Amino acid sequence: GAGVSQSPSNKVTEKGKDVELRCDPISGHTALYWYRQSLGQGLEFLIYFQGNSAPDKSGLPSDRFSAERTGGSVSTLTIQRTQQEDSAVYLCASSQGGSGDTDTQYFGPGTRLTVL
Amino acid sequence: GEDVEQSLFLSVREGDSSVINCTYTDSSSTYLYWYKQEPGAGLQLLTYIFSNMDMKQDQRLTVLLNKKDKHLSLRIADTQTGDSAIYFCAERTRYNFNKFYFGSGTKLNVKP
Numbered sequence A: 001g002a003g004v005s006q007s008p009s010n011k012v013t014e015k016g017k018d019v020e021l022r023c024d025p026i027s028g029h030t031a032l033y034w035y036r037q038s039l040g041q042g043l044e045f046l047i048y049f050q051g052n053s054a055p056d057k058s059g060l061p062s063d064r065f066s067a068e069r070t071g072g073s074v075s076t077l078t079i080q081r082t083q084q085e086d087s088a089v090y091l092c093a094s095s096q097g098g099s100g101d102t103d104t105q106y107f108g109p110g111t112r113l114t115v116l
Numbered sequence B: 001g002e003d004v005e006q007s008l009f010l011s012v013r014e015g016d017s018s019v020i021n022c023t024y025t026d027s028s029s030t031y032l033y034w035y036k037q038e039p040g041a042g043l044q045l046l047t048y049i050f051s052n053m054d055m056k057q058d059q060r061l062t063v064l065l066n067k068k069d070k071h072l073s074l075r076i077a078d079t080q081t082g083d084s085a086i087y088f089c090a091e092r093t094r095y096n097f098n099k100f101y102f103g104s105g106t107k108l109n110v111k112p
Helices: none
Strands: A005-007 A010-013 A019-024 A031-037 A043-050 A065-069 A075-079 A088-095 A111-115 B004-006 B009-013 B018-024 B029-037 B043-050 B055-058 B061-066 B071-076 B085-093 B100-102 B106-111
Touching: A005 A088, A010 A019, A019 A088, A019 A111, A031 A075, A043 A065, A043 A075, A043 B100, A075 A088, B004 B085, B009 B018, B018 B029, B018 B085, B018 B106, B029 B061, B043 B055, B043 B061, B043 B071, B071 B085
Parallel strands: A010 A111, B009 B106
Antiparallel strands: A005 A019, A019 A075, A031 A043, A031 A088, A065 A075, A088 A111, B004 B018, B018 B071, B029 B043, B029 B085, B055 B061, B061 B071, B085 B100, B085 B106
């Protein structure tokens, strides 16, 4: 596609419910990242997928958070039993997956999650 | 560690130069990046610099890197109201190339 897309753009949910956030990376990009941006904070790394390799999940804040990437393309970030502190903008980025300076991340517009 | 720090706000007048500063702690940084985030949008890569460089210029943007002091700056010449946004610096280290470490962002306000 033309760019990284994310859906929904906004999600309001009640505490305790599960949510799924979707990311469609740029076609052909093998690397995909999820970040969380809380109000007034920088980006917090959550998880990284590269091709068929095991994902780097070291940034996931708790076992309520999980992510999948099906067929090396679309990714879904799932938050179970949401808490108010999960409220943030969740950003997805994709890149070609190289190790040099050409491996630029392209970001989606984000999903704003509000947990009431 | 991989702490990346930025001041939170900067206000300048249209036509002036803006200088946004960033400090980092990890000496194994390989690439350092500047991103721009406009309201309601994702991050857009502005420019990057490899850690063996001191300076990089790209039109109105000048990046300066002081590796000894672990200090990175972004200078925007002839700042315009359209430059109003949040600017993030980020680093990528030699030991974990998967991860980009971001600062908290500097909100640039350009007054007409």
